[in-house]
Amino acid sequence: xxxxxxxxxPTGAAASIRPxxxxxxxxxxxxxxxxxxxxxRGMTVYPFRWADVRxxxxxRTRDAVLAVGRRAAHPGEVSLSPSTVLAATGVRRLVxxxxxxxxxxxxxxxxxxxxxxASLRNRSAVARWLRDRPAGHDDESPVVVVAAGERxxxxxxxxxxxxxxxxxxxVAALADLGxxxxxxxxxxxxQAFRAxxxxxxxxxxxxxxxxxxxxxxxxxxVELAAQLDASDVVPVLADGAFTAA
Numbered sequence: 001x002x003x004x005x006x007x008x009x010p011t012g013a014a015a016s017i018r019p020x021x022x023x024x025x026x027x028x029x030x031x032x033x034x035x036x037x038x039x040x041r042g043m044t045v046y047p048f049r050w051a052d053v054r055x056x057x058x059x060r061t062r063d064a065v066l067a068v069g070r071r072a073a074h075p076g077e078v079s080l081s082p083s084t085v086l087a088a089t090g091v092r093r094l095v096x097x098x099x100x101x102x103x104x105x106x107x108x109x110x111x112x113x114x115x116x117x118a119s120l121r122n123r124s125a126v127a128r129w130l131r132d133r134p135a136g137h138d139d140e141s142p143v144v145v146v147a148a149g150e151r152x153x154x155x156x157x158x159x160x161x162x163x164x165x166x167x168x169x170x171v172a173a174l175a176d177l178g179x180x181x182x183x184x185x186x187x188x189x190x191q192a193f194r195a196x197x198x199x200x201x202x203x204x205x206x207x208x209x210x211x212x213x214x215x216x217x218x219x220x221x222v223e224l225a226a227q228l229d230a231s232d233v234v235p236v237l238a239d240g241a242f243t244a245a
Contacts, residue, residue, distance in 0.1 A: 002130070003142035004174055006167050006185040009157040010104050013146040019112030021141030022133075024126060026166040027101025027148035029209040032119040032235075033225040034067075034082040034096060035242060039117075039235040041085065044093045045242040047105035051097040064093035070218065083220045093241075100148040105237055115237035116245075118145070118170050120200065121224070122231040127173030129234040129245055145170050145186070150209060161192075161207050162225070165200070168193030169228070200226040 007016045017023050026032055031047075038045050046064060048055050059066035065078055073079035078088050080098055085091075096102055101117075108115045114133075118126040130143055147163035168189035174180045175190060182190065196203050204210045204226040205219065213222050235242040 001179050001181050002174070003181045003183070004145065004171055004186045005142045005183045006145045006147060006171065006189045008147050008159060009100075009149050010107055011157070013104050013108060013144070014111075016142075016144045017108065017111060017113050018141055022114045022116065022130065022143045023108055024116045024118045024130070024143060024145045024170055025101055025104050025108075025148060026118050026145060026163050026170065027098065027104075028119055028162040028166040028204075028225050029160070029213060030080050030082060030221055030225065031096065031098040031101030031148065032117045032166075033121060033221075034080055034085055035101075035117045035235050036119045036121050036231050036233060037082045037085045037224065038094055038096070039242060039244050040231055040233045041088070043085075043091055045235065046093070046095045046240060047102040047109070047237070047242070048095050048097040049103040049106045055095060055097050059095040062093055062095065064095045065091050066095045067097065071216070081218060081221050082224045083218070086224070099151055104146060104148055105242075109237060109240055117235035117237075117242055118166065120166055120169055120226060120228050122229075122233055123166070123169040124173045124229045125232045125234050126170055127177055130174060131177050142183075143174070145189070147189070160209055162204060162209055164189055165193045165196055165204075169197070172197075197228065200228055
């Protein structure tokens with residue numbers, strides 16, 4: 001029976017993951033939604049912690065396109081916005097920095113764990129992959145679903161309801177497949193998701209992060225993020241990059 005836990009942010013991820021385990025990172029608005037769209041389109045995606053000159057060098061050495069800031073993007077440029085990735089042409093490799101989900105994935109890249117990117121779009125596909133993943137993983141280690149959250153101005157973690165729902169969506173899909181042992185936190189996340197599952201297109205834009213994007217002129221990003229089970233792709237991190245499992 002698979003044990004499933006839910007933790008928050010980079011500190012929760014680092015404290016709860018052990019070598020041989022699995023970390024499912026959820027950052028609904030927007031890293032893992034954008035990641036899912038990119039991998040759907042056949043792109044190799046490199047997470048990165050910093051969005052400065054280090055990212056420019058990192059992208060250059062990998063012959064990759066560097067995603068720019070959402071509000072800095074010019075027409076045709078790729079950013080953290082999933083809409084720009086959906087519209088992009090000719091992009092094979094993408095460096096996708098973000099302070100939350102991408103940073104967590106980058107930090108776990110060398111931790112000896114399997115790292116999976118999950119969003120509302122692919123939560124059922126991720127659950128099936130977790131159930132069916134090949135032998136070689138540590139059956140004694142829990143699956144840890146990491147809700148990325150956002151950042152307050154002082155750079156401390158701000159829990160974000162959309163990531164609670166996203167984590168709960170993965171947990172609910174696993175529970176529906178059977179044979180899981182849920183921690184209390186995982187059960188709470190599952191219940192939070194089930195309470196809102198049929199209202200995501202209206203509730204996600206009403207969340208704090210959703211309102212920020214809608215008011216900032218990015219309603220399409222929120223609409224894409226709310227599309228439950230729209231994708232069958234499972235992004236898995238290996239050698240520093242996400243590709244489809």
